[in-house]
Amino acid sequence: MVSRDLSSRGRVESALRGAVPQPVRTRLRPLVRRLPARDSMGSRVAQNSGWLIAERLVRMGIVFFISVWMARYLGPSGFGALSYALSLVTIVQSVATMGMRPVVVAELADEPERESETLGTALSLQLGMSLLSTALLLGLLAGLSSDGESLLLVAVLSLGLPLNALTVIELAFQSRLKSNYAFVARTLGLGAASVTR
Incomplete structure (x- = not known):
């Protein structure tokens, strides 16, 4: 579950890296870390x-x-x-x-x-x-x-x-x-x- 959770967050962070400027990425990083895992109840x-x-x-x-x-x-x-x-x-x-x-x-x-x-x-x-x-x-x-x-x-x-x-x-x-x-x-x-x- 943890590896799946980290990989989905990693994909979001890598997608943000190419499309979003650095100051915005810095503000979004805490939100991305709080994303629920794919199979979680949330x-x-x-x-x-x-x-x-x-x-x-x-x-x-x-x-x-x-x-x-x-x-x-x-x-x-x-x-x-x-x-x-x-x-x-x-x-x-x-x-x-x-x-x-x-x-x-x-x-x-x-x-x-x-x-x-x-x-x-x-x-x-x-x-x-x-x-x-x-x-x-x-x-x-x-x-x-x-x-x-x-x-x-x-x-x-x-x-x-x-x-x-x-x-x-x-x-x-x-x-x-x-x-x-x-x-x-x-x-x-x-x-x-x-x-x-």
Whole structure:
């Protein structure tokens, strides 16, 4: 581990030697010495965070372009109705997850031997809450709104809420610091969903 640590620092120092002036190199040398080893926990956490940030940026870019395209295609009134329905479903989705994602990740990291029990409990809780909150939302909309179009849009969009409970599998990868698998799966899923829209 020590030789690998020194060799990676040595590579960084040699790269700095040719490209960076001496006064800047002198100031950077203490920082280079504090670089984590390639296989250290700090390096794995940084790499995992990089995958999570990359996934978020890719997702934001795809969603932005799809939203612009849909706004042009649907027009102001159609896009407004879709945005209204999406906002209601998003509120219900946040209630259905109950903020348990960070708790599940921490629990999986602390007790990896109970992974199947933790994931099963989280899946059943999210599935039950998504079904219950969807039923409440549709009941409230049916009772309060006379607009059948918005009720239909919310009903169609809320069909995906129970499927959202399956994202608890991604939490297992996050707890193991292997978010690259979740990145690929979520990006492919978003691409497929974008094509179908």
